[in-house]
Amino acid sequence: MTLNGWLQILLFCALTLALVKPLGGYMVRVFQGERTLLSPVLQPIERLLYRAAGPGARDEQHWLAYALAMLAFNLAGFLVLYLLQRLQGSLPLNPAGMAAVAPDLAFNTAASFMTNTNWQNYGGETTLSHLVQMAGLTVQNFVSAATGIAVALALIRGFARASARTVGNFWVDMTRTVLYLLLPISVVLTLVFVWQGVPQTLSGSIDATTLEGAKQTIALGPVASQEAIKMLGTNGGGFFNVNSAHPFENPTAFTNLLQMLAIFAIGAALTNVFGRMAGDPRQGWAILAAMGVLFLAGVAVAYWAEAAGNPLLHQAGVAGPNMEGKEVRFGPALSALFAVITTAASCGAVNAMHDSFLPLGGMIPLINMQLGEIIVGGVGAGLYGMLVFVVITVFVAGLMVGRTPEYLGKKIEAKEMKLAMLAILCLPFAMLVPTAVSVVLPQAVASIANPGPHGFSEVLYAYTSAAANNGSAFAGLSGNTPWYNVTLALAMLAGRFLVIIPALAIAGALAAKKTVPASAGTFPTHGGLFVGLLVGVILIVGGLTFFPALALGPVVEHLAMMAGQTFAAGN
Amino acid sequence: MLKHLRPALVLIVAMTVLTGLAYPLAMTGIARAVFPDQSSGSLLVRDGQVVGSALIGQEFKADRYFQGRPSATTAADPADPAKSVAAPYNAAASGGSNLGPTSAALVERVTADAARLRAENPAAPVPVDLVTTTASGLDPHISPDAAYFQVPRVALARALPAEAVRALVERHVEGRLFGIIGEPRVNVLALNLALDREAAR
Numbered sequence: 001m002t003l004n005g006w007l008q009i010l011l012f013c014a015l016t017l018a019l020v021k022p023l024g025g026y027m028v029r030v031f032q033g034e035r036t037l038l039s040p041v042l043q044p045i046e047r048l049l050y051r052a053a054g055p056g057a058r059d060e061q062h063w064l065a066y067a068l069a070m071l072a073f074n075l076a077g078f079l080v081l082y083l084l085q086r087l088q089g090s091l092p093l094n095p096a097g098m099a100a101v102a103p104d105l106a107f108n109t110a111a112s113f114m115t116n117t118n119w120q121n122y123g124g125e126t127t128l129s130h131l132v133q134m135a136g137l138t139v140q141n142f143v144s145a146a147t148g149i150a151v152a153l154a155l156i157r158g159f160a161r162a163s164a165r166t167v168g169n170f171w172v173d174m175t176r177t178v179l180y181l182l183l184p185i186s187v188v189l190t191l192v193f194v195w196q197g198v199p200q201t202l203s204g205s206i207d208a209t210t211l212e213g214a215k216q217t218i219a220l221g222p223v224a225s226q227e228a229i230k231m232l233g234t235n236g237g238g239f240f241n242v243n244s245a246h247p248f249e250n251p252t253a254f255t256n257l258l259q260m261l262a263i264f265a266i267g268a269a270l271t272n273v274f275g276r277m278a279g280d281p282r283q284g285w286a287i288l289a290a291m292g293v294l295f296l297a298g299v300a301v302a303y304w305a306e307a308a309g310n311p312l313l314h315q316a317g318v319a320g321p322n323m324e325g326k327e328v329r330f331g332p333a334l335s336a337l338f339a340v341i342t343t344a345a346s347c348g349a350v351n352a353m354h355d356s357f358l359p360l361g362g363m364i365p366l367i368n369m370q371l372g373e374i375i376v377g378g379v380g381a382g383l384y385g386m387l388v389f390v391v392i393t394v395f396v397a398g399l400m401v402g403r404t405p406e407y408l409g410k411k412i413e414a415k416e417m418k419l420a421m422l423a424i425l426c427l428p429f430a431m432l433v434p435t436a437v438s439v440v441l442p443q444a445v446a447s448i449a450n451p452g453p454h455g456f457s458e459v460l461y462a463y464t465s466a467a468a469n470n471g472s473a474f475a476g477l478s479g480n481t482p483w484y485n486v487t488l489a490l491a492m493l494a495g496r497f498l499v500i501i502p503a504l505a506i507a508g509a510l511a512a513k514k515t516v517p518a519s520a521g522t523f524p525t526h527g528g529l530f531v532g533l534l535v536g537v538i539l540i541v542g543g544l545t546f547f548p549a550l551a552l553g554p555v556v557e558h559l560a561m562m563a564g565q566t567f568a569a570g571n
Numbered sequence: 572m573l574k575h576l577r578p579a580l581v582l583i584v585a586m587t588v589l590t591g592l593a594y595p596l597a598m599t600g601i602a603r604a605v606f607p608d609q610s611s612g613s614l615l616v617r618d619g620q621v622v623g624s625a626l627i628g629q630e631f632k633a634d635r636y637f638q639g640r641p642s643a644t645t646a647a648d649p650a651d652p653a654k655s656v657a658a659p660y661n662a663a664a665s666g667g668s669n670l671g672p673t674s675a676a677l678v679e680r681v682t683a684d685a686a687r688l689r690a691e692n693p694a695a696p697v698p699v700d701l702v703t704t705t706a707s708g709l710d711p712h713i714s715p716d717a718a719y720f721q722v723p724r725v726a727l728a729r730a731l732p733a734e735a736v737r738a739l740v741e742r743h744v745e746g747r748l749f750g751i752i753g754e755p756r757v758n759v760l761a762l763n764l765a766l767d768r769e770a771a772r
Contacts, residue, residue, distance in 0.1 A: 007751055049585055053578035065575075072575035076583040126664050135591035142590040143583070171578050178586065183594065190598045191605070197626050200595075200602035200610045205663060208614070208621045210629045211636065211763055218624055218662040220612050224602065225595040242665040245706035247626040248612070253753025309699070310672050316682040317689070320699030324677065325667045328640070328700055328712040331754035335706075352706045353667035356677075454671035476669035561673050568675035 001307045005333030009299055012257065012337060013292075016264045020288065023265055024272025030180040031153055031173065031273065042179045049175055060166035063508025066154055067501055069170035070147060074114050077140055082110040084136040085128070094129035095204030101127065104485040111489035113140035115496035116148055116378055118230070118237030118348055118471035119488060121479040125219035125240050130202060137237055138226050142186075145233025145266075146177035148380030151500050152270055155384045158507030159408045160277045162515040167507045181266070182232060189228035189262060197251035198224040223248055231262035234378040236348030236471045244338070244351040245327055256334055256351060263347045267376040270383045278408050282526035287386055290534045291375045295344055298364045298375070303336040305361035312561060322361070325353030336361060339472075343368035346378030348471025355450070355458065355474035359561060362474070363554035366461055369468035371542040372427055372499075378469060384503040391420045391506070393530070393537045397523050406522060409515035416509055419502040426498035428545045430467035430491045435460045435549070437487075444483050449476030452567030453560065457553035462488060467495035615760070623760055628711040630660040631763065634728035637713070637721050637740075639759045640700055641684065643668035644708035660709060668704040688720070695720050712756035715744045729770060739765055 029036050050057050061069065085101040088094060101109070105121055112119045113136070122128065128137070150173035157167045194200050199220045208216045223239045227249055230237055237243075244250040244259060268288060275284020309321045321332040330338070335352035342349050343365035354362055368375060374386040395412055398405030405412040438444035438459045448455040458474040465472055466488040473479070479488065524530065560567075602610035613625040623629050631638045644666050646658035658664075670677040684702040698717040718740045726733040743762045747753045 004747070004751065011751060045589075049582065052585065053581045057578050069575045069578065072579040073582060076579040080583055080587065123664060123666070134595045135587050138595060139583075139587045139591035143586050171582060175582065178590065183590065186594070187598070191601065194598075194602040194606045194610050197609045197613050199612045200599050201612070202599060203611070206612060206614065206621060208623045208629075210623055211760070211767065212629075212631060212633060214630065216623060216627075216629055216660065216662055218612060218627055219664075222595045222599055224610075225598040229590075240665050240707075242667060242707040245667070246665050247628070247707060247709055247711055248624075251613075251626045253748050257752055312673065312678050313681050313699070313702075316678060316685055318681055318685050318697050318699050318702055322672070323699045323703040324670065324672070325704065325706045327706050327710050328714055328756045329710075329753055334753070350706075353669055355669040355671060356667065358672045449669055450671040450674055452671075452673060454673060457671075474669070474671075475667065476671070557671070557673055565673065566675040566678050567671075567673050 001303055002333070005303060005307065008333055009303070009337050012260055013296075015261055016268055019261070019265050020268050020272050023269035024276065024284070027181060027269055027273045028276050030176050033176070036180060038180055038184060046175060046179055050171070053171055057171050058169055061169050062165055063154065063167050063504045063511070066167055066170045067504045070150065070500070071497070073143070073170070073174065074147060077143055078110050078114045081113060081136045081140055082106050084132050085109060088129045088132050091129065091131050093131035093134070093202065095202070096129070098127060098129045104482045105480055108485040108489045111492050112471065113137055113235070113237060114144055115469050115492045116144035116233070116235055116346060116381065117466060117469040117492045117496070118235045119466055119473065119479075119492065120237055120471065121485055121488070123241035124238060125221070130204070130221055133226060133239060134222055138229060141226070141229040141233050141235040141237065142178050142182050143174065145182060145229070145235065145379045146174040148378055149177045149266070149270070150174045150380065151503060152380035152383040155387055155503055155507040156274050156277050158510035159410060160279065161511045162513065164511040167504070167511050182229060185232055186225070186228040189232065189258065190224045192258065193224040193227055193255055196255045197248070198227055198255065199248055200224040220248075228262070230349060231259045231347065232266065234263055234267065234345045234347040236342065238349060242353070244349045245353065250351055253329055253334065256330060256338070259349070260338060260341050263341050263345045263349070264376050266379045267345055267382045270380065274383060280408070280526065283408065286526045286531050287390070290531045290538075291386070293531070293535050294371070294375045294538065295340065298340045298344065298368055299337055302340050302361045302364040303333055305358045306332040306336045310358060310561070312564065312566060315564065322356070322358050325356030327352065339365050340368065342472055343470055344373065344375035344377070346373045346381055346469045348465065350472050353475060354461070354472055355476045359554040359558035362457065363550060365472065366457070366464055366550065366554065367542065367546070369464045369470050370427075370431065370546045371538055372424070373468050373470065374538065381469065381499075385499065388420045388423045388503065388506070389538050389541075390525075390534060391416055392424065392541070393534045394523065394525065396537055397533060403521060406516060407525060409518065410510050410513050411516060416506050419506045419509070423499045423502040424541065426494055427467055430494040431460075431464045432549060434487050434491055435463045438463070438483070441483070443481065447478040447481055447484060449478065450567070451569050453553055453557040454567065457557065460549055460553050463491050466491040469495050615764070617764070622764075624662075625758070625761065626711055627662050628660050628705070628709045629760060631759065634724050636763045636766070637718060637725060637759050640710050640713060641702065641704045642708040643704040662709055665707045665709055667706045667708060692720055692723055711758050711760060713759055715740070715755050715757055718743070718757040718762065725766070729766070731770070735769070736766070739769060
């Protein structure tokens with residue numbers, strides 16, 4: 001580790017923190033329908049959309065109606081994306097002449113982008129037309145992010161409202177998020193990215209003659225516009241196969257910094273939105289503090305592992321950090337930092353190949369996702385995931401002192417606890433069960449690239465990433481087979497909607513409750529004690545659930561590596 | 572559910588038009604007008620011919636050029652399209668090696684490459700980035716150490732004084748942004764273009 005590496009990490013943290021309040025304040029104004037700087041331009045568009053959506057499209061919704069609207073919208077988006085892929089061969093904007101995407105791959109990709117996962121079983125530049133990348137993927141990048149934020153808003157209203165039947169309106173929340181938040185920031189980011197060298201063109205590729213006289217075909221496309229929302233919406237689906245490691249997606253250290261900030265900005269600011277709308281900004285800061293503790297711990301381990309380097313290569317006489325699968329312009333510090341950020345949030349963009357990380361360096365991304373991506377997390381998804389953990393934490397605290405647990409004046413009772421447990425339990429189920437099946441099923445084992453315990457890690461990483469809606473990969477695994485296409489898609493759907501629906505049900509249940517005034521016996525949830533308890537509950541729940549699986553993969557591999565053991569194919 | 576059908580359909584169509592067509596197409600138009608060079612791939616032209624992109628690495632095998640990092644990109648086998656063959660710096664299909672840290676294939680490859688480099692320049696330690704594959708397979712950069720490491724070979728192949736080549740490398744070292752962000756690096760294609768210009772003088 002170097003001083004400069006830590007300086008870069010701390011600079012990132014400082015910039016993220018600096019964005020929390022201004023962005024949070026702006027978002028509160030947007031979500032409450034107040035006037036903003038952009039209202040003169042956007043309000044007419046917004047009104048037009050509601051009018052076209054039909055009468056009553058803006059009415060307040062019960063949580064169940066909110067959930068149904070969300071599901072209907074996602075289903076429509078899924079069908080559009082699936083059909084675009086199946087028909088791309090006969091649609092315009094296809095300069096490279098890509099053929100129709102196979103049904104299982106199209107199903108996987110549609111599920112992947114609708115659920116904000118952006119797991120990619122295809123190589124972008126070799127599979128998809130520009131039309132699919134723009135009108136299919138980019139659209140889902142916007143609306144899946146807006147869906148996550150909308151759900152978080154509904155849950156926030158559940159805490160903020162008292163004796164209320166409704167939790168907001170999905171159409172309004174989604175539309176405002178896209179128009180006032182995601183689109184304007186994306187426009188600015190796109191232009192900065194292009195300035196830095198990210199292409200934005202409709203031509204397919206260009207042939208160059210290298211200095212040594214060989215032909216090099218360079219794939220191009222409308223990259224920058226997708227890149228901006230890919231980060232901002234914590235989607236993570238790259239234009240190119242290697243994502244943000246590609247020099248066209250992420251050409252400079254400056255674009256890298258912006259991309260990292262874009263991943264965390266909205267998720268971190270949502271804690272502030274939560275605090276403000278719940279009437280006590282300190283509650284938001286407490287949640288962000290718990291996220292920060294877990295984040296820095298992860299960064300420290302991953303950076304330490306990658307900077308220390310691979311002892312097996314040191315024995316071969318090559319000193320230095322682990323540079324296999326990394327880019328020189330990022331080096332070990334920014335590669336490790338990016339990996340922790342992208343898995344703490346549900347982004348899944350990568351600027352280095354996680355498959356080639358050292359065992360402990362690659363374990364941190366795994367743990368981040370297994371904890372449910374509640375460290376800042378996906379836009380919206382991180383906050384509602386974290387609030388589910390908060391519910392469990394106040395329940396545990398209540399048990400310790402024998403009082404009915406409360407949070408923000410709301411009594412947490414059996415119904416909320418059952419829903420919270422449902423949301424927490426579906427993730428390990430969707431991660432671990434298919435992993436266990438895949439490591440014994442011959443056609444699934446055939447997809448594993450690396451021998452030994454690392455091969456197990458590849459499969460575990462795949463289902464973990466899918467169920468957590470992350471989308472990053474130990475990319476050696478050949479995921480484009482019918483088995484993985486279908487099972488990974490199911491894991492993504494389970495990991496998304498089996499958390500969202502309980503979260504909305506909790507929102508509805510909480511909104512209906514009366515607010516009890518705080519008394520001397522109320523456990524304060526804005527102080528260090530609560531933050532520590534929350535971090536403890538997260539680690540205990542995650543640790544108990546996933547330690548056995550981690551022991552079989554990264555832990556065993558680390559021990560083998562320290563003992564000087566390598567694994568050859570066929571072992 | 573039926574009540575939600577109309578808003579779902581209307582809004583998905585509207586969002587597709589707005590974020591899937593209007594947004595990327597408007598951005599394409601503005602980008603082309605404001606940043607014509609970057610938006611079309613930062614292409615480098617020499618003698619009227621596109622020789623590559625300033626941002627994309629390319630393969631150098633000759634001793635007279637500085638060489639980039641190992642690249643694990645592949646291309647379809649011309650003999651059997653179902654199979655793939657090694658095709659370093661294939662900018663139409665980016666990819667990394669994805670070899671895990673305990674992979675015997677990784678250790679064997681690095682050992683062999685390190686031995687070859689050690690024979691080429693026994694005076695300096697082998698730079699780690701010259702024996703490890705890039706994440707994208709298209710890394711345009713090498714570390715300054717990796718560039719200095721190759722100076723004796725390039726100087727010999729071009730019959731240039733080593734100091735002149737070393738000075739050229741020094742001029743091509745790009746530092747960190749504001750002294751903090753990123754890593755020091757050398758763009759291999761830019762360096763080799765300068766080298767060719769130097770030789771032509």
